[in-house]
Amino acid sequence: MNGSRELILGRVRDALGDAGEAEALPPRAYRRQGTLEPAARIELLCERIGDYQAQVRRVGAAELAVAIGEAFAAEGAARVCVPGGIPPQWRPEGVELVVDAPLTLEELDGVDGVLTGCTLAIAETGTIVLSAGPAEGRRALTLVPDLHVCVVGEDQVVETVPEAMAPLAKLVRAERRPITFISGPSATSDIELSRVEGVHGPRRLIVLIVNKELQ
């Protein structure tokens, strides 16, 4: 075991015998900051999420609970799992909420959907990012149920991938949080390259973008 470690590191050092010609630090001439105004940024996010065949809706904070209830009702979801830390004002009428206390995998497989928040969203790629925060829950929650409704605050939206990585790096270093990037519902193009949405993850993704200013 230890022998293998020394063997590989020795081989690496032998192979690099000629090193010392390492280049300077990697150039970072790529865009590290977006340029869009907030309104345009949100619009870009909506458009890009829509391109993935996910549903996107913009709602005011006051109507959020109603919008959540409608989203689940429209998909025929009556029993929905939620992480322990979702804000009380998100709780919709007419939908039974099951708190992950935690649920077993069988129980999780038995609910009709899941409701979570997110850590941030990336407009340019139409990506929502979860990091197991209180309103996001553990990773299995957004994986096993067939329907995922995700609430994104307008203030959580960044424009580019690099803008997302800085805050995520902090979460990883400080708390070692697991992180999941979600860009549309799961998909495969393995059969004749025709895209099929929904293989193993949730087949339906609904993103509700909340205008916090209405709060």
Next chain:
Amino acid sequence: MSGARGGPQPGDGAMNAAMRPFPAAAGEALRDTRLRANLAGATHTIREKRNRVVAEVPDWPQLREAGRAIKVEVLAHLDTYLEAFEQAVTDAGGHVHWAPDAAAANQVVLDVARAHQVSEIVKVKSLTTDEIGLNDALAAGGVHAIETDLAELILQLDGDWSSHILVPAIHLNRTEIRDLFRATIADPSLGDDPRELAEASRRYLRERFLTARMAVSGANFGVADSGTVCVVESEGNGRMCTTLPPVLVTILGIEKLVPTFGDLEVFLQLLPRSSTGERMNPYTSLWTGVTPGDGPQEFHVVLLDGGRTRVLADQVGRQALHCIRCSACLNVCPVYSRTGGHAYGSIYPGPIGAILTPQLYGIEAAPTLPFASSLCGACYEVCPVMIDIPSVLLHLREKAVAAGAKPGERLAMKAVSWIFGGRRRFAAAARLGRLGQRPLVRRGRIVRLPAPLAAWTRTRDLRPLSSESFRDWWERRR
């Protein structure tokens, strides 16, 4: 990949013996007209998608340059980064294993399975585990590995092997897949709509995901400064495997490290657009050791050498280790898009395979692969980390020639060099040639050369020497 038909038996050296020369395998593939049609359609479609989403990124050249430079940096200090990664994973509650070769890596997985008395594992598509022949090694040890990527599942059910890095079952069409599913995991009423076929695999695999006690994955990136492992995927089977089973083993080639978590911002832009032609792939999972109450509570990383340090030792060839397995070079390659992946006889097909395989396994194991290219350079142009594949191909051709030149060939080359070295000698040889070719010329062409040169005319005609040399013609005109 048990029961692989015609393909390599990867693992320690086994692949070398089974490997056929590229020209022979390619000749066979070229005669398969349906394969050629599937390939032409598929490579063309992905190419178009890739071009569209790359064109909308204004700083693509800067991202490529950063990606290349980060990989150069990692390789230049690989020992330091490996030690840092080991420390970080260990600090986060994971276990790190070092595997000098395929057998050692397979043994780690088998040992973990035995420690938990597991006889069946779920597995997410991984070229690295194909490279080390993990499934066969596990089977020999009494552990059954279930492939969960749709294409890999298709291949596993078919006893076939991958022909494309990204779309492994690119050589099969929907009807063939429907028939296969009917015979194995679904009932005879199954249709051939891709949606129905995907649904059949979802049903088949769901129960296995929910009950699996152990999973094995590869990884796209390992982060040295945080110990984070990154898996990029589309179907969700990667998330299933890396989240649900209580025990997870990840096999990571030692070249897959990046220095810092922030460096992922470059590769998470380069990879999906180059690979599937999407702005972002549906799911990217990043985890750091063990998270209490979330995901596997026992996590192992196997750091695999398996020939990589040999590649690293070659200053020209080492850039092959920059590869992030996007497969963009396959789709633009005029050779790959006609022969498909099987002709390369290797887990890594296409242009990148032509430089990676001979280096990982030794040039004597794959001496024909560096010649499986027209050196058009399209691969270099699309490569998101700027691997100069044509230069490495030339470099490897030199090696192949040095390793394999026959004494007769060397003698002939010496003679030619002597003839070309003097004006009179050259003129005399040309006159001799004009005389000597007479019996071979038919209607202005040579269609068959005699024995040692016959290979040249097997697939093409040869133009005869003209009846008068340029010099003679020039003299006459003056």
